[in-house]
Amino acid sequence: MFPLISIIVPCYNQAEYLDECLQTVLEQTFQNWECIIVDDGSPDNTEEVAKRWVEKDSRFKYLYKSNGGLSSARNAGIEIAAGEWILPLDCDDKIGNQYLKLAEEKFNENYKIIYCNAEKFGSQNGFWQLPDYSRKTLAVENIIFCTAFFRKNDWKRVNGYDTNLIYGWEDWEFWISILKDGGEVYKINEICFYYRIKETSMITEMSSIDGNMKIMTSKNIIYKKHIAFFTKELGSFQSLYKQNKKLIAENNHLKNLLNSKRYTVINKIFNLFKL
Structure with a gap:
């Protein structure tokens, strides 16, 4: 069957x-x-x-x-x-x-x-x-x-x-x-x-400043939810931090938003594992 x-x-x-x-x-x-x-x-x-x-x-x-x-x-x-x-x-x-x-x-x-x-x-x-x-x-x-x-x-x-x-x-x-x-x-x-x-899709929309913010919001949820998995596979949060650092460097407005109160907890997590 x-x-x-x-x-x-x-x-x-x-x-x-x-x-x-x-x-x-x-x-x-x-x-x-x-x-x-x-x-x-x-x-x-x-x-x-x-x-x-x-x-x-x-x-x-x-x-x-x-x-x-x-x-x-x-x-x-x-x-x-x-x-x-x-x-x-x-x-x-x-x-x-x-x-x-x-x-x-x-x-x-x-x-x-x-x-x-x-x-x-x-x-x-x-x-x-x-x-x-x-x-x-x-x-x-x-x-x-x-x-x-x-x-x-x-x-x-x-x-x-x-x-x-x-x-x-x-x-x-x-x-x-x-x-x-x-x-x-x-x-x-x-x-x-x-x-x-x-021509217009979720992926293309994500290339905007607002789109980058949405990506960060989603990824932060995932990183927090599966900290043990990422730490086991990557050794530390170094790779994740570098990705965020690159994203922040690409746009000062995004940097200001990520440094806002809304992201305080997430930033602390990344800084904890920052080299």
């Missing part, structure tokens, strides 16, 4: 991409899946588009919730998922038709996370070059995109995606939570994930 895979598709104000995304789910060669479309209080016609797919194939399911952000939407979908294995898929991205099949072949080999090679499309095109996985590299940066397979039991064990991370980086924190106490990762040597790059 093949295991059930639950694909979780959160959608907020991006209904224009939803058909293209869900078509790649429907085209999977592996058939034992369910796809939960989570409408995160979207003001557009997400409900209308999603319900057409529910009528087309009963494996598609629709869930509406009030707006709570990406982590909240993923958690809501996973909560009702029936599958042992979970695959998040943002509604503007796509997957190759062999992705579920190639991943399922590795489900019995005790991997914590299974992912693949990826390609960008949209306003940028080409192979998405990411560093090979290691725990030390994961401590420096996120090297696994969101559309990777994991067990629902692991999601429960780490209390899901952190809903405090409203400005992004929730994937990085989630992978750290799952892997920090051990576990293997497998990368399929095929391009099975297609990541849409838009």
Whole structure:
């Protein structure tokens, strides 16, 4: 008996991409899946588009919730998922038709996370070059995109995606939570994930001054939450401090904001480990 895979598709104000995304789910060669479309209080016609797919194939399911952000939407979908294995898929991205099949072949080999090679499309095109996985590299940066397979039991064990991370980086924190106490990762040597790059996206917005502040806010939450992991893998907070120091040096306004009362506790943590 093949295991059930639950694909979780959160959608907020991006209904224009939803058909293209869900078509790649429907085209999977592996058939034992369910796809939960989570409408995160979207003001557009997400409900209308999603319900057409529910009528087309009963494996598609629709869930509406009030707006709570990406982590909240993923958690809501996973909560009702029936599958042992979970695959998040943002509604503007796509997957190759062999992705579920190639991943399922590795489900019995005790991997914590299974992912693949990826390609960008949209306003940028080409192979998405990411560093090979290691725990030390994961401590420096996120090297696994969101559309990777994991067990629902692991999601429960780490209390899901952190809903405090409203400005992004929730994937990085989630992978750290799952892997920090051990576990293997497998990368399929095929391009099975297609990541849409838009002219205006969360990533491009993060390049602004306000975006840098949001990055710092998210990273500070992650650093505080997983101090033991970062210390174990990096030896100290020296690397983290240097990253922040470089960011601060790039913009005096950002420096003033980081020296404000709001960041007093965080600055003390970094200064504690400063050489």
